[in-house]
Amino acid sequence: MSDAEWAVVRDAMPVPAWLEGRGGRPEGYCHRQMVDAVRYLVAGGITWRAMPADFPEWDRVYAFFRRWRDTGLVAEFHDRLRDRVRQAADRDPEPTAGIIDAQSVKAAASVPAASRGFDGAKKVNGRKRHIMVDTLGLLLMVMVTAASATDRDAGQALLARLRERHWRIKLVWADGGYTGRLVDLARDALRIALTVVKRTDDTMGFVALPKRWLVERTFAWLMRSRRLAHDYEGRTDTSEAMI
Template sequence: MTDAEWAVVRPLLPVPGWMRGRGGQPEAYCHRAILDAVRYLVDNGIKWRAMPADFPPWDRVYAFFRRWRDHGLVVEFHDRLRSRVREREGRDTEPTAAVIDSQSVKADAVVGADSRGFDGGKLINGWKRHLVVDTLGLLPGVMVAAADVGDRTAAKVLLGQVADARHRLELVWADGGYTGSLAGHCLAVLALVLQVVKRSDDRRGFVVLPKRWIVERTNAWLTHTRRLARDYERRTTSAEAIVYWSMTLLMTRRLAWPHPSRA
């Protein structure tokens, strides 16, 4: 991280338990060095054991990653950054509208056969990332599942999680893969309006569809980080954590840049 990024990140970091009198031991390494190591791994797609010597030992970095994953700290950190970006853009901290979509990704050989699946539509053997993004392309929620899990099935779970955490969410746009009983479920159970944006049958070639392009752009952002070009994680929770870490890279860089209106 640059000094400008660290100035943004430092006050938003979750406070360790030992600093709040809840026990535990202080970190053995500087938080900035640990964060840089995790960001380097996500951005460059290296193996944990290939961590450069300039960073803390790989097992200490992985222990940090695992602790933040299991205790929800990476989500907490991500959400604080997302709120700050939305405020900077003149938006409320929580969105009222979002877009949902999925992306099938090939799984590496380390991913067990019992957790992966085959997406017959995309002909991909691996996992599927289900994303809910706001109108800025930022991430209120993500769910990683086997590629053979249907979009509507995963959407019920993911939208339920997002609706519980984001009480202001009212409208969700989706593509034709989310038709059927899902709209009724969202309205009756989650108090959400699911609006399907369909492609016109008389249009040929590439067409930018209203609202749906936002989530496609987020998918492109994620694949810029090499760790997400394939799925290398052995657990879906780790894959979800990597997605959140990838978005923190994007948001810290954005917050460190001078705002156009203030330049």
């Protein structure tokens, strides 16, 4: 990160417990180096043990990432930065509308059989990423399942989580994979209007559908990072933290 970027990131970082007198061991490393190291790993698609010598030892970086993953600090840090981006775009930090979609990706041999599956529609053996984004394409929620999970079943769980964390959202756009009982459940139980945007029967080739194209652009952003081009993680919560 540049100094200007770090000035913004530093203010958004969660405060360690030991600095607030809540116990814990004082940290003896630079947060800027740790964040840069994790970003390097995700962008470059390297293994933890291949961490360059310019960064701290790989096991210290991994311990930092693992601790932030397990305590929810990865999501907290991300959400703070997302809120700042929304404010910079003259938007309220809390969105009122979102777009939901899923993406199947191949899984490496390191992914256990218990958390992988086969997506018959996409012909992909691996995992599926279910994401919710706002109207800027910024991530609101992410959930990783086996690729065999249906969009409707995973969508129900994702919408329930969304309702707990982003209570102001009233409208969600989706594709045809979310039709059926999920629309009624979202309306009756969650008070969310799930609107399905379908392709017309005479549509040929690629067409950017209203609202739905925003989530497709987010998937394209994710695929720029080589670590996210496939799923290499043994645990689904690690995959979610990487995303």
